[in-house]
Amino acid sequence: MRRARAALAAVLAGAGLIAGLAGCTAGGEAVFGGKPRSPQDAIRIVPGNGAKDIRAEDRIEVSVADGRLERVEVVRVEDADQQEVTGRISADGRSWRPDGGPLRLAAKYTVDAVAVDGRGRRSARHTSFTTVVPEHRFIGYFKPENRSTVGTGMIVSFSFNRPVADRAAVERAIKVTSQPPVEVAGHWFGAQRLDFRPRDHWRPGTRVGVDLRLRDVEAAPGVFGIQHKAVGFTVGRSQVSTVDAEKHTMVVRRDGRVLAKVPVSAGAPKSTTYNGKMVVTELYDVTRMDGRTVGFGGEYDIPDVPHAMRLTDSGTFLHGNYWAPPESFGSVNTSHGCIGLRDVKGGSPDTPGGWFFDRTLVGDVVEVVNSRDRKVAPDNGLGGWNMDWARWKAGSALR
Structure with missing residues (x-):
């Protein structure tokens, strides 16, 4: 789905x-x-x-x-x-x-x-x-959460409540640093979103600091910032999972070594799954999925989807699936664009869905290959890893 x-x-x-x-x-x-x-x-x-x-x-x-x-x-x-x-x-x-x-x-x-x-x-x-943000003021809402531990694919992302005209002034007022140090660059997606990432995934164990000095920075004529704070997060172990939509498998690599090869069911021919690198941004033990909310009419309405991991803002999830025949995992693509793992009603840690959910962090990378769909857009979720470094840096206002 x-x-x-x-x-x-x-x-x-x-x-x-x-x-x-x-x-x-x-x-x-x-x-x-x-x-x-x-x-x-x-x-x-x-x-x-x-x-x-x-x-x-x-x-x-x-x-x-x-x-x-x-x-x-x-x-x-x-x-x-x-x-x-x-x-x-x-x-x-x-x-x-x-x-x-x-x-x-x-x-x-x-x-x-x-x-x-x-x-x-x-x-x-x-x-x-x-x-409410006071009149003539602006604020940036950011992810990940302060003091969190995240996967190596985490991208620091700011969304601003008002359009930013002087992007250079705002970008200059946000410092993203790391220990051990690496070059980190910003990239603007329109006038209200600014993301930061290094050239490659963060090294496990890296401590990342985000220093916001937006107070009194003029983002647009007569619109000034109000934030003055320092936040940060820690990078945990590396986990990158590769979903092969043609082979119906997901290979999970932990710190470069194969941890498991898991059978999956990706998007059906009429609703294929995006190709490309996606980052887990949210996790739910259980959630509801209703096709009417994303243009699929009444094709499905499942009130208790287990082990759901969001991959894009537009709604691609990797999740447990208890309603499809067990033999479909590893053999056929049946979903409306998501990636399904075999699970049971109510969820279980002993199923592939529960096993993967229990080993996933916000910031982990999931890459889909061999799907008959386009590559996911860089601003759809934290899809910035689909840009090469030169193109990413070209989106900075400080270049």
Whole structure:
């Protein structure tokens, strides 16, 4: 199939539930033990998913029409230090509200909730929203998360809330350095996205620092930055997996050595999988995939896809598959553009899907070869490794 943050925080991991926008498809919710329900019938979160320009005095509220909330976690992310928003679930279990205090301006928040309905069926939701940026100011939202451990293919990516006219001034104010040191260059994708990467994948064990000195930098006439902070991440072991769509196999290499050869099922002839190098950007234990959200009509709506790993913004996932005949893996391509691994309903660590998921980091590279599709675009997810070094550096405003 074609077309969601590292396995959600412990609050959801402890319940064994993950849900969010998913690809091959996209759906805001997964339901366990019954038919999928609309978000209005299950967990309701205010502000809505993807909401922008939320004011400091606006309230966060999580509620259910049926059953009770088990857990709620609200976190301010993409900051030098993540900060949890404390709150309480009401006595009847129907709602959660924060303890108090205004939201921080120019910030991004995530909300994760787990609920149980009156029939004992669990559901989970993951949403995010951003608060208003003061007039005549701009901010860059960035990945990966501060203090995270990532794969060697991680690209530092900034998305700005307003178009940047003076790209050189903004790029000059962001320093990406590493230990051991390597040359790192920026590349602009339009006026609101700036990515940084080295010539080749990071060396395992590298410590990467990102120094933002955007405060008072004029990005456009009369529009100034407000960020002044230092963040960083650590590069873990190297893992590069090569999917051969023609041979229906995936060879997993850890630190250059073959770890496993896994049978897969890639995109069917009418919905082929992109060729090229892709980077894992999000992991979900379980998510919903609905063909109506990516132009496939009612061809599928699977509420509990296990072990889903996002590869592109447009919705390519590598995920567990329990609904296809076991013999299809390694022999035929059947999906709507994603890469499927044999799995069981509910997911299991003993299946190929569970085995690979448990050994994957955000930042790991998956390369698809021998598919009858075009190469993935460099700005579709973290696809920048599909550019050679000369072309990448040509996209810098400092050249």
